[in-house]
């Protein structure tokens with residue numbers, strides 16, 4: 112009786128199709144769940160609910176609702192997922208909650224801003240320079256293979272990875288270094304296995320199946336191994352600080368200085384800067400930066416190669432502004448078409464099509480006129496927002512002009528939410544934009560990119576793991592003859 116009463120006030124959904132204990136899980140497309148959820152939103156509206164195994168889930172398919180929810184404190188928690196909670200135990204940043212999360216988020220945000228993650232101003236030059244070091248190397252490596260059909264994955268993961276290594280740990284690896292190869296392997300396998308074990312989040316019984324236990328053990332051992340590598344990096348940085356040796360500005364160094372400062376001041380928050388927290392935080396920032404930025408960049412280069420005609424328009428824009436050796440962020444401000452091609456790639460291929468879920472662990476509340484019970488998982492379905500044909504006519508078509516206003520200026524609408532919105536929105540949004548703008552401008556300044564794969568054999572639905580990545584593909588980078 113009580114359940115029926117609650118059910119009447121929660122958002123509508125396909126409740127008749129639910130199967131006891133497993134709920135709606137078997138009806139979701141396992142390789143493209145965002146598409147199944149999008150279809151449901153057409154029937155049940157912009158806010159609907161499902162039971163996914165043991166987790167009551169509310170799906171938001173509208174940007175206004177997503178913004179409204181995520182602006183509120185009670186929705187700033189994370190979803191009650193076993194796999195992530197079982198791996199991170201409340202440390203790091205992505206899965207933390209409450210006052211601890213607020214403190215760590217504010218710290219990392221300050222570190223990144225002080226290191227140059229800002230929209231305008233002289234301070235951003237330091238960060239820009241670090242990103243450009245990576246891009247210049249990337250261009251040199253591509254140049255060696257220009258006019259050949261190549262899979263650019265290795266060049267991109269190594270360059271993006273090393274820019275991230277630089278601002279997170281203050282180090283860069285030789286591309287063939289064993290430690291770097293091992294860290295990449297742990298990251299890729301970890302992401303794959305967490306994806307494969309996703310079912311265990313919803314169905315407790317799956318946690319006891321031998322395969323899932325093995326995967327989970329691998330992930331946990333992988334985390335320990337990763338932290339061992341980090342221990343050495345952290346020790347080196349501490350030694351440099353103790354002996355006043357030079358150490359590159361990075362999150363790690365700033366965190367250690369903050370920890371010392373809090374301890375010296377007997378600050379009651381000093382305990383938040385523990386060694387175990389530091390390892391988790393470094394892993395979170397590394398993971399959150401690399402996977403999303405690399406995925407977006409790979410989608411961008413693939414889409415711009417398929418829709419090759421837009422490259423001429425970008426190059427015309429560059430010529431109008433004056434061709435330079437290198438384009439910096441100030442130059443890119445006056446390249447609306449280039450920026451529009453990046454935004455359109457992010458709209459068409461959201462790297463997190465289901466969004467990163469939130470949760471309301473503290474209290475029952477209401478949203479959109481419905482009851483949201485305590486411990487609900489809230490999914491901000493980016494795919495539905497970015498594919499809504501009322502907002503984006505012919506949404507499957509790659510059309511950068513959606514992001515150009517009547518005066519020819521670049522603009523984004525409130526329905527464009529690749530970084531989500533509200534209190535918990537992507538902490539590295541500005542940094543990601545710096546990465547993408549600088550990479551795109553300087554690669555397209557140097558090369559005309561063509562598709563090297565057979566377009567009929569490319570499945571552009573993408574591969575859905577923790578993020579949506581493009582299928583394996585090949586590109587041809589033809590060196591531009593400057594005139």
Ligand code: HEM
Nearest residue numbers: 204205399400403404407467530531535536537538539543
């Ligand atoms: C194109 C690249 C990127 C995309 C599309 C992206 C997208 C997202 C999204 C959708 C979220 C979830 C926000 C929420 O829970 O409401 C998120 C969280 C986060 N992102 Fe990004 N991100 C990108 C790059 C970066 C970079 C470069 C950093 C580096 C600092 C970063 C750091 C984070 C962190 C730390 C969080 C967790 C925030 C929290 O839980 O408070 N991201 N990102």
